[in-house]
Amino acid sequence: MEKTKKILSILTIVFTAIVSLLLILALFKINFLGDVSLQIYVTLGSLAIGGFFAISSLMMVPKNKIIGWLSLGLISGSVFLIILSVWLDLGNSTLLNITISLGLLSVLFNIIVSIGLDLGKLYLIIQIVVYMLVGIVDILSTLAIFGVIDLGSIVAIFLTLIILSLVGIITLKVLAKRKVSNNTIEEKNIIKISKEEYALLIEKAKKYDEYISNQNNQQK
Secondary structure (H helix, E strand, O other): OHHHHHHHHHHHHHHHHHHHHHHHHHHOOOOOOHHHHHHHHHHHHHHHHHHHHHHHHHHHOOOOHHHHHHHHHHHHHHHHHHHHHHHHOOOOOHHHHHHHHHHHHHHHHHHHHHHHHHHOOOOHHHHHHHHHHHHHHHHHHHHHHOOOOOHHHHHHHHHHHHHHHHHHHHHHHHHHHHHHHHHHHHHHOOOOOOHHHHHHHHHHHHHHHHHHHHHHHHHO
């Protein structure tokens, strides 16, 4: 698991560096990718962003295997579909709409679940409020992607919901990091031993108590 996360971290950094360099060059009108520049930008960007959230998913596995692997599957599937869609030039097809919706759902699921696993039942009311806001944003975005609603008519409300969601997510992330930090500090004061070592210590403690008891009896 650790080796996988290390490899994934390196690849994510590499993809991020490459796409950043290409975008900077594009700002200065330097483009040597030709007609496939957009496809390459989206591919590298998807791999970089997907790698970041994939690492987050792998970090969930020790806490909850089902949720961790589910999150990783959603992220991987979204990245694959996005890359496939951009190279097939699907335009405004239904598959593209599904791909974008799945990508949005995967990212939000990853963020919410990672926060939930870190915080547990702490700040539960705040978590519920933030998750509801994020859910509403996701639903409205999905409906807009499929053309069911026009966000232009509720743009002020939609942007307000996005801002509140971002503030809530950042707040919960900070609280989660604070909890993890506090747990790390507490763990530094704890010495961990194996069951065999613990049993051996118990046995030695018993023998020591018996020895002290015998010594006291002899003195009497």
